[in-house]
Amino acid sequence: MRQLGIGELARQVGMNPSALRYYESVGLLPPAGRAAGRRVYPAGTVRRLALIKMAQRAGFTLAEIRDLLDGDAERGATRQWRALAESKLPELDRFIEQTQILRNAVADCLACGCMNFEKCALLSAEGPGAAGPGDRGAPADEA
Known part of the structure; x- marks a missing residue:
């Protein structure tokens, strides 16, 4: 299995290595392996980080993301994702509404x-x- 050094992984996903170390410390990433004393991650970590970034953009907290990633497929990770996503939709709808109000206020100021x-x-x-x-x-x- 191909391994990525922390710097290479960080470049691929557009993050700082310090963010990857932080994600590891809070349980979003499994502990990295070591090669010559340096952190290395399986290539599949790119996909995991893409999911983390998408969930963050959608407004999920790091704790919610960790709970989602900790889910075991055999114990219903899909159900867990569905429940989290369904609970997040009303929050996203409120955010969109508030953002539209702000957008309209800026447009009104420009029109003034x-x-x-x-x-x-x-x-x-x-x-x-x-x-x-x-x-x-x-x-x-x-x-």
């Missing part, structure tokens, strides 16, 4: 055009509509 943070009605404590109609702050050349 006043470019004056001190006078912009969109940024006032009272919120949009607090200023009179058409009073959205000073035009950009007055800022």
Whole structure:
């Protein structure tokens, strides 16, 4: 079986070797073997790290990922993954909704055009509509 040194593995997956050592210390990676005193990992570790990175992007905590990876296929790792994924979907939906709200706020600021943070009605404590109609702050050349 092909072995990868920690530096080679880190380059392949776009991570720092220190992150790989950390993942090993918290149980996300099995203990590395040693060759000439240096850490070496089976080539299959690339796939495991791809799963870890995907799960992190999806919002799973390292503890959740470790639980998933510790699952034994014979004891229902697929069921465990399904349960974790189903519980994560509502959280992801909330994140998407909140991100869309932020995106709309940035787009509204761009559309306002006043470019004056001190006078912009969109940024006032009272919120949009607090200023009179058409009073959205000073035009950009007055800022």
